[in-house]
Amino acid sequence: MINPELIKKNPELLRENIRKRESNFDVEMLIEKDMKRREIQMKIDSLRHELNIITDKIAELTRKNQDAEELKRKAKEIREEIKKYEEERKSVDNQWQNLILNYPNIVHQSVPEKEPKITKTWGEPKKEEFHIPHWEIGEKLKIMSEEKGAKLSGSGFTVMQGDGALLERALINFMLDTHTKNGYREIFTPYLVREEIMEGTGHLPKFAYDMYQIEKDNLWLIPTAEVTLVNLFRDEIIPEEELTINCVAYSACFRREAGSWGRETRGIIRQHQFNKVELVKISKPEESYDELENLVKDACRILELLNLPYRVVLLPANDMGFSASKTYDIEVWMPGLGKFVEISSCSNCEDFQARRAMIRLRRKSGKVEYAHTLNGSGVAIGRCLAAILENYLQKDGTVKIPEVLRDYTKKSFIGK
Incomplete structure (x- = not known):
C-alpha cells in the first residue's frame, strides 16, 4: 500500500495519481476517512490525558483519606466515553483500511501518461x-x-x-x-x-x-x-x-x-x-x-x-x-x-x-x-x-x- 502519511501531507499527489491512472477510485472518501480517524484518535488521546490527571488526583485524595467519589464518577464517565470513541475508531479504521488497500501505487515520474x-x-x-x-x-x-x-x-x-x-x-x-x-x-x-x-x-x-x-x-x-x-x-x-x-x-x-x-x-x-x-x-x-x-x-x-x-x-x-x-x-x-x-x-x-x-x-x-x-x-x-x-x-x-x-x-x- 502507499505511505499513509501521504494522505495528510500530499493529498493532491493522490488525486493526480488517480487522474493519471484514469481510475474510478474515490480519493475524497479516503481523505475523509483518514481525517476522521485522526480526529477520533485526538479525542481519545485527550480523554486519556484527562483521565490520567483525574486518576492521580483520586490517588492523592485517597492517601489523605479525603472524599474522591465525585472524581471517581467523572473517571467512570470518561472511560465510557473513551470506549465509545474506540468502537467508532474501529469502524472507521476498517473502512480506511479497505480503502487504502484498494488505492493503486504511485506512478513514477518517468512514466508516460497515455501513450506507450x-x-x-x-x-x-x-x-x-x-x-x-x-x-x-x-x-x-x-x-x-x-x-x-x-x-x-x-x-x-x-x-x-x-x-x-x-x-x-x-x-x-x-x-x-x-x-x-x-x-x-x-x-x-x-x-x-x-x-x-x-x-x-x-x-x-x-x-x-x-x-x-x-x-x-x-x-x-x-x-x-x-x-x-x-x-x-x-x-x-x-x-x-x-x-x-x-x-x-x-x-x-x-x-x-x-x-x-x-x-x-x-x-x-x-x-x-x-x-x-x-x-x-x-x-x-x-x-x-x-x-x-x-x-x-x-x-x-x-x-x-x-x-x-x-x-x-x-x-x-x-x-x-x-x-x-x-x-x-x-x-x-x-x-x-x-x-x-x-x-x-x-x-x-x-x-x-x-x-x-x-x-x-x-x-x-x-x-x-x-x-x-x-x-x-x-x-x-x-x-x-x-x-x-x-x-x-x-x-x-x-x-x-x-x-x-x-x-x-x-x-x-x-x-x-
Whole structure:
C-alpha cells in the first residue's frame, strides 16, 4: 500500500495519481476517512490525558483519606466515553483500511501518461506467407488439443501432448538454467496460499474476482509465483548487505480472466491455467530502478537466446498494473497472428508490496526502512511455446526447434 502519511501531507499527489491512472477510485472518501480517524484518535488521546490527571488526583485524595467519589464518577464517565470513541475508531479504521488497500501505487515520474513508448526492438519480424496461428500448427502436428482441454476442464484449458509437452518441459528447464546461471536463486513454492499472502502483493482484496479460491480452507490458487516469492520475506528485516536478493521460480498459474474472456480465445495466449517462470528482486530503494533495467535485460535474454524477435514497451500510467510504479512489457513477434504479443511484464513496485507484507531492510547504521520489490516474467511458457511454433514453422509444416533447446529435447524438429 502507499505511505499513509501521504494522505495528510500530499493529498493532491493522490488525486493526480488517480487522474493519471484514469481510475474510478474515490480519493475524497479516503481523505475523509483518514481525517476522521485522526480526529477520533485526538479525542481519545485527550480523554486519556484527562483521565490520567483525574486518576492521580483520586490517588492523592485517597492517601489523605479525603472524599474522591465525585472524581471517581467523572473517571467512570470518561472511560465510557473513551470506549465509545474506540468502537467508532474501529469502524472507521476498517473502512480506511479497505480503502487504502484498494488505492493503486504511485506512478513514477518517468512514466508516460497515455501513450506507450517503445524503448527497444530486437530481431527481424518474420512475415512469410505460410506462417499460420500456433493453434493450427499444434493441431496439425497433434501436439496440443483445446478439445481435450475442454473435455477435462471446460473452455480456456489446453492439453499439451507428445512433442508439445516435451517442448513445454524443455522451455521450463532452459529458462531456470539460464536464470540460475545469471545469479538467481531457484525456489519452488506452494500453489495454494493464505489470504494475507495474496493481500501482501496487492492481488487481494481488489482482484478477488479474478482469482480461484478454495473456500472451505480459505486458500487461494496463485496467479503467479510473484505472490509466493515476495511473501517469502514477509515480516522480515533483511541486512542491507544481503541486498539485492534475486529469486526465480517455475509455477503453474491460475486466473479466472474475468472480464477478459472472449479475447484471444483460440490457442494458448490466454488460459485459465498456464506455466510461467517468474523473477523477483528484493532491493534497496536507491538501487531499485537500476535493478528494473537489469530485470528487463534478464527477461529479454531468454528471447534472444531463442532468437525470437521482440520489442520492449514502457507502459503509460493508464495501462499499468495496480501494484506497479513503473512497468516495461516485453512483446514477442507472432507471425501467425501478425502482431506483437506480451510475453513478460517487468515492474518496480517500490515499497508498495513491502508495506503490505512488512518487508524491511536494516541499514548498517541500524536504521530500519521498507525494501523495494520488483517482479517480472522470465518468461511465460505457453506464449513462448506459441511464438516458437509460429516463428520456427517450416514450409513443409514441420517446426524447427531452437538450437539452445536441443540439449533438452534431444531432437531438432517437431513433425519429422
